[in-house]
Amino acid sequence: MITEIVKLSEATESAERYGTAFTLSPEDDAKIKSCAEIIKRGGLVVFPTETVYGLGGDATSPTAASKIYEAKGRPSDNPLIIHVSCPEEAEKYAYTTELYYRLAEAFMPGPLTVILDAKDSVPSKTRGGLSTVAVRCPTDAVARRLIELSGVPIAAPSANLSGSPSPTRAKHVIDDMLGRVDAIIDGGECEFGLESTIVKINSDDTLTLLRPGKITPTELEKIAPVTVADAVVDKLKEGEVAISPGMKYRHYAPSSPVVLLDGNLDKCLNYIEKTGQNNQAFICYTDEAEAILKRLPSLTLYPIGAREDLFTQAHLLFSILREADTKNHSCIYAHLPKREGIGLALYNRLIRAAAHTIINL
Numbered sequence: 001m002i003t004e005i006v007k008l009s010e011a012t013e014s015a016e017r018y019g020t021a022f023t024l025s026p027e028d029d030a031k032i033k034s035c036a037e038i039i040k041r042g043g044l045v046v047f048p049t050e051t052v053y054g055l056g057g058d059a060t061s062p063t064a065a066s067k068i069y070e071a072k073g074r075p076s077d078n079p080l081i082i083h084v085s086c087p088e089e090a091e092k093y094a095y096t097t098e099l100y101y102r103l104a105e106a107f108m109p110g111p112l113t114v115i116l117d118a119k120d121s122v123p124s125k126t127r128g129g130l131s132t133v134a135v136r137c138p139t140d141a142v143a144r145r146l147i148e149l150s151g152v153p154i155a156a157p158s159a160n161l162s163g164s165p166s167p168t169r170a171k172h173v174i175d176d177m178l179g180r181v182d183a184i185i186d187g188g189e190c191e192f193g194l195e196s197t198i199v200k201i202n203s204d205d206t207l208t209l210l211r212p213g214k215i216t217p218t219e220l221e222k223i224a225p226v227t228v229a230d231a232v233v234d235k236l237k238e239g240e241v242a243i244s245p246g247m248k249y250r251h252y253a254p255s256s257p258v259v260l261l262d263g264n265l266d267k268c269l270n271y272i273e274k275t276g277q278n279n280q281a282f283i284c285y286t287d288e289a290e291a292i293l294k295r296l297p298s299l300t301l302y303p304i305g306a307r308e309d310l311f312t313q314a315h316l317l318f319s320i321l322r323e324a325d326t327k328n329h330s331c332i333y334a335h336l337p338k339r340e341g342i343g344l345a346l347y348n349r350l351i352r353a354a355a356h357t358i359i360n361l
């Protein structure tokens with residue numbers, strides 16, 4: 001398959017496109033229109049969102065859903081999120097509730113995915129055979145315009161090959177998806193860099209957090225009581241059925257082993273030094289880099305941002321995992337994040353990358 005790369009203007013790549021006042025130039029709008037035609041014809045278009053790049057197809061078409069699973073190499077029991085251009089559009093595809101609209105009022109458009117009971121208008125293939133459907137309305141002006149012009153909701157998982165880190169830059173998408181999709185819209189770097197927060201609305205109007213993201217449990221608690229699903233921070237137990245099918249798959253993992261270190265810098269460096277291996281790497285805090293290099297000059301460092309700057313860490317994590325994956329490191333170490341606020345999302349992604357290997361120092 002020939003993949004067309006659709007480069008948007010620098011103005012559209014700016015952070016302003018996540019604001020409400022942003023208008024696309026006529027040139028960019030025409031480019032997005034031609035991508036919407038591909039979606040209407042049943043093809044696949046990769047597009048940027050404020051979280052990560054999405055691999056999009058017509059959510060109402062079982063054939064498009066099959067193509068998405070195939071392009072990603074994703075098991076077809078792992079359902080797709082459907083992206084709508086406004087919260088009310090969910091009506092056609094899901095049984096919305098009063099709580100859904102309270103969440104929409106607080107967080108949509110935005111990086112929140114809500115699981116609702118599905119209507120038959122969403123093919124079973126898109127829902128991975130479940131009776132529920134995941135709905136999200138992205139903030140990104142490019143994503144929303146693409147959905148609007150397509151005239152259908154867009155089913156879109158992250159645009160990576162199954163098992164590798166989600167793409168946050170067009171280069172990541174090109175590495176994984178060239179020849180597998182009809183078009184890739186290059187809109188620069190994604191604003192946040194980790195996938196959306198996913199919540200399920202329960203019948204008693206409480207929420208279960210299935211995947212942590214930019215919208216934190218504390219923010220959600222202002223709207224309804226929240227329980228964090230065990231699998232967000234722990235391994236699924238033997239034989240346990242995942243509430244969200246994605247929880248059971250290994251994720252975000254580079255081919256080198258990733259090990260999380262729980263202890264202060266001195267203890268981390270003692271541990272790394274003792275292993276005595278060559279070509280090791282450390283995803284460290286930016287403010288530590290100088291001291292580490294003085295002590296272990298042969299260690300490859302990937303500074304991820306200041307210790308307290310969780311936004312920068314979220315923004316860089318997947319890029320760093322991808323870059324480290326090209327270097328054949330014998331081991332990639334990282335600090336175990338605190339589970340507070342956005343730290344919970346970093347923790348959740350890192351324990352998956354590390355296949356739950358945590359060293360308590």
Ligand code: AMP
Nearest residue numbers: 079080132133134156157158244245246
């Ligand atoms: P991705 O599309 O790559 O961001 O992953 C979407 C995540 O949402 C996966 O972990 C899915 O298992 C999860 N998901 C999608 N639809 C549902 C649903 N109806 N119920 C529970 N989890 C879902």
Ligand code: MG
Nearest residue numbers: 157158166195
């Ligand atoms: Mg994904």
